[in-house]
Amino acid sequence: MALEKITQVAGRGVYVPGEDLDTDRIIPARFMKCITFDGLGEFAFYDARSFAKADGQVHPLDDERFQGASILLSGSNFGCGSSREHAPQALYRFGIRAIVAESFAEIFFGNSITLGMPCVIASSEDIRAIAALIESDPAAVLTLDLTEKKISIADTDFPVTIAAHAHEALVSGKWDAIADLLEGLDAVKSRANVLPYMAA
Amino acid sequence: MSKTLLDKVWEAHTVRTLPNGATQLLIGTHLIHEVTSPQAFGMLRDLGLKVLYPHRTFATVDHIVPTDERVEPFSDDLADAMIKALRQNCAENGITFFDLPTGKQGIVHIVGPEQGITQPGTTIACGDSHTSTHGAFGAIAFGIGTSQVRDVLATQTMALHKPKVRRVEVNGKLAPGVYAKDVILHIIRKLGVNGGLGYAYEFAGSTFDAFTQEERMTVCNMSIEGGARVGYVNPDNTTFEYLKGRPFAPKGADWDAAVARWKATASDADAKYDDVVTYNAADIAPTVTWGINPGQAIFIHEKVPFASEVPEKDRATAEEALAHMHLKSGAPIKGTKVDVAFLGSCTNGRLSDLQEVARHIKGRKVREGVKAIVVPGSQGVASVAESMGLAEIFRNAGFEWRGAGCSMCLGMNPDKLVGDQLCASSSNRNFKGRQGSPTGRTVLMSPLMVAAAAVTGEISDAREVFGVK
Numbered sequence: 001m002a003l004e005k006i007t008q009v010a011g012r013g014v015y016v017p018g019e020d021l022d023t024d025r026i027i028p029a030r031f032m033k034c035i036t037f038d039g040l041g042e043f044a045f046y047d048a049r050s051f052a053k054a055d056g057q058v059h060p061l062d063d064e065r066f067q068g069a070s071i072l073l074s075g076s077n078f079g080c081g082s083s084r085e086h087a088p089q090a091l092y093r094f095g096i097r098a099i100v101a102e103s104f105a106e107i108f109f110g111n112s113i114t115l116g117m118p119c120v121i122a123s124s125e126d127i128r129a130i131a132a133l134i135e136s137d138p139a140a141v142l143t144l145d146l147t148e149k150k151i152s153i154a155d156t157d158f159p160v161t162i163a164a165h166a167h168e169a170l171v172s173g174k175w176d177a178i179a180d181l182l183e184g185l186d187a188v189k190s191r192a193n194v195l196p197y198m199a200a
Numbered sequence: 201m202s203k204t205l206l207d208k209v210w211e212a213h214t215v216r217t218l219p220n221g222a223t224q225l226l227i228g229t230h231l232i233h234e235v236t237s238p239q240a241f242g243m244l245r246d247l248g249l250k251v252l253y254p255h256r257t258f259a260t261v262d263h264i265v266p267t268d269e270r271v272e273p274f275s276d277d278l279a280d281a282m283i284k285a286l287r288q289n290c291a292e293n294g295i296t297f298f299d300l301p302t303g304k305q306g307i308v309h310i311v312g313p314e315q316g317i318t319q320p321g322t323t324i325a326c327g328d329s330h331t332s333t334h335g336a337f338g339a340i341a342f343g344i345g346t347s348q349v350r351d352v353l354a355t356q357t358m359a360l361h362k363p364k365v366r367r368v369e370v371n372g373k374l375a376p377g378v379y380a381k382d383v384i385l386h387i388i389r390k391l392g393v394n395g396g397l398g399y400a401y402e403f404a405g406s407t408f409d410a411f412t413q414e415e416r417m418t419v420c421n422m423s424i425e426g427g428a429r430v431g432y433v434n435p436d437n438t439t440f441e442y443l444k445g446r447p448f449a450p451k452g453a454d455w456d457a458a459v460a461r462w463k464a465t466a467s468d469a470d471a472k473y474d475d476v477v478t479y480n481a482a483d484i485a486p487t488v489t490w491g492i493n494p495g496q497a498i499f500i501h502e503k504v505p506f507a508s509e510v511p512e513k514d515r516a517t518a519e520e521a522l523a524h525m526h527l528k529s530g531a532p533i534k535g536t537k538v539d540v541a542f543l544g545s546c547t548n549g550r551l552s553d554l555q556e557v558a559r560h561i562k563g564r565k566v567r568e569g570v571k572a573i574v575v576p577g578s579q580g581v582a583s584v585a586e587s588m589g590l591a592e593i594f595r596n597a598g599f600e601w602r603g604a605g606c607s608m609c610l611g612m613n614p615d616k617l618v619g620d621q622l623c624a625s626s627s628n629r630n631f632k633g634r635q636g637s638p639t640g641r642t643v644l645m646s647p648l649m650v651a652a653a654a655v656t657g658e659i660s661d662a663r664e665v666f667g668v669k
Contacts, residue, residue: 019517020393020493024631028638029610033264033278035238035285037346047638076513077394080427080493081631083329084236085345106397106429107329111345165361168220177359178247180218181351185252188357191215191226192253196458197322198228200255 005173006116009098009144011070013153014060015131016045021074022081023108027090029082040086041093061094065138070097071151073127073134078119079108088112098144100127100151100160113166116175118146120160130158146171204365204467205321205434206400209340213323215357222359229317229324229339230257230352232295233308234264234282235612236327240349241289249354254294256356258317261286261300262307263612267575267602270300279613293353306578306604309333309546313417314580316446319458320435321465325352330546330628332423336416337443338435338465340400343424363430364398364474369405372481377663379556380415381548381626381646383407385487385497387419388426391477393495396428399474402467403433407481413442414552421547422628425494434466488659489630489644490533491521496630500649500661504529524632525641526620534659536643539621541572541654542635543599543647545609548626549577551584553647558590560648560666566598567657573600573615575607599654611636624653 031043045061052059060066072091078101079087088111091099098118112119122130133140133153143152146167150157162170169175192198203211215224230253232240237259244251251257264279274280283300290297298304298311305311309330312318320338324331329343348358368387388395401423408416416433423431433439440459443449450458485499496518498505506529507518522529527536543549543557554576566572574594576582582604585591591601608615609627616636617623623635623642630642643659652662662668 017516018520019514022493022629022631024610024629024634028633029263029612030616030636032235033276033282033612035281036242037239047633050638077397077427080393081329081424081629083327083331083343083345085239085327085347088345103394103397105394105427107343107345107424111347114345114347163361165221169222172220174220176347177218177222178347178351178354180220181224181355181357181359182249184216184218184224184357185355187215188224188226188252188355191213192228192356195212195226195228196454196461197319198226198253198256 003173003176004116006118006170006175007147009071009118010141011097012066012068012138012140013071013073013130013134013142014066014069015073015134016060017075019075020077020080023079023084023087024081026079026087027084032084032086037086037089037093040090044090044094068095070095071142071144072096072099073131074099074101076102078104080105083107085111088115088117092117102127113169113175114177116170118144118162118170120144120162122151122158122160126158201468202470202472204402204471204473205338205432205465206340206365208465209321209323210362218359222361224357225360226323226357227325227352228256228322231308231312231324231326232257232259232349233328234261234286236346237289237349238282238285239346240353243350244353251293251295251353253356257295257353258312259286259290259295260298260305260308260311263606263610265300265605266614267605267607270603303579303583306580307546307549307606309421310550310577310581313337314446314578316443316449319443320439320462325358329424330421332429332431333417333421333546335420335423335430335432336413337439338432338462340430340432342429363400365402366396366399366475366477367402367404367473369476369478370407370481371405371478372407374407374481374484377648377668378484378486379646379648380411380418382484382487384419384422385489385494385644386479386484388422388495389497390479391426393425393493394427396423396426399428400430400432401426401428403431408433412552413438414550417550418547422494425628435462486646486649486661486663488533488649490525490527491518492524492630492632494628494630494644496521498533500534503532506530534661536659537622538570538624538653538658540617540623541570541650542608542623542625542627543573543650544575544577544607545627546577547628548647549575549581551581553626554581554585554590557647557651558593561597561651562593564597564655566654570654570657572598572654573602573608575602576604578604608635610634624650624659626650
């Protein structure tokens, strides 16, 4: 299973501000009554978007200026809460291909990498600076360069970081672990055989 | 020596190091449920793969099951399709399914321990973040996403990085009316909702030593709410006594051998930790949340904070929380009107939770206008509680006695808040919209505090309401 080597993600940006944006916020549980991930995209941030609409405001994901954006920016502890892969799946299916935040919750991070959706960390100041640049020119293209570990917009570079293992997995095209895991099946069985509780 | 339980379990389950540096870790026990598994079985079929160790995979149905009308087909077509998909996937793959008619169904994190499947020194994974619950037995238990459910089904392993270990020590005796729930809410309040990022929490100290197995489960259950994917307590005689005689626990000579192994998996006295924090049990009072994450918590006698009082980093979230909760800064949280009281969930839906509340609620009445429901965590819990007369005590007090499931902890079944109802809840998350209504409001607390709210119709100090001394 050869996977794409993800070294660069380019696209327009959208800034969804907030700290601790949890997985219930990203995809409310009531939309998880499904047996496939198809169609989840439209429910990304569903309640937050509805609230904005009801208040006569426009959520960034519904803002015409940011339609088609593929790089999402947010605050710290993004994706905290449940282990539901439905959350990164919903964002991916909405069209998001990379996320830039101050920090990520662990399970969300792992789930996103497995989808080949890089989650990179930038400083709060840089995220706000990028958000301001997007706001002033929504058509500007952001380029996340994983090799150089930077994100660029309008001739300005901002440094980003990402856990070494996730970085390696993305750039080497090994972000979905299943092929590697399957290669180790003989070793899995040997290991299982020495653990009494694994006996049939 | 000098090893933590995590070191030992990790070592015993390491298959190999993968090219990207991750560990291929054997997952001895895989628990699955209807929400996060159907897509994984779909992926398996697409890849032409089979379940490698069906006998180490156990299923139940919990998130979507109605707790009142449980006759199939369910009135919700989507929920009905999910239970049928799980039933078929289990049958096709030879997986044990604690299905509704078995009398063993329940919330996955209650069923595992109840059946004796959850054992010390093992690795456990489940597509649910509250899998950390099983750490109460000295297991290393991970909440995982659906692609990893696929990985575990197909290979009984996952690609993981070893977490650091923070020893979270609590010492001393809790005051009457203060519970395990208050302890974990207090820890999260102190360490923050992302304070555990990259760590496993080892809960230790004389308070946890004295806890029952079920109290330990309440604490480990909410590790993830503090950002720690894994939480555990070292196994001891309390653990072994709890497990003895349960259906999947080792028997006879195997039992003695198992106990010897289990004892050896506990952290060594001279184990090295990446961090250690210490709290005194005596400093902890009944705790309730005021906001939209579990770290936004205060003691019952404290006032709702002003956003300006919280660290600058948390200020915007605090403002959002105050607006969502309709709470007034500077006002006592006590006395806030309650619409719904929910007693249940994988945090506090076990027999001892129901017993403790029943002991105090006997002869009292739920306040008019409050909807109060008790949802036993499993059919096993329900049947024992019923035989002990607890159901009758709850019904007489005006609670609805329901069937086992996740119920109102999350809005995936008919039990949901309506509009901006405020719910006194024994569950684990107060995220916006968590209980099924986008504007619904959740206040997390211990089961007895839920009962106090049900009786008075407002957030109350259970020690005063029930004369706990």
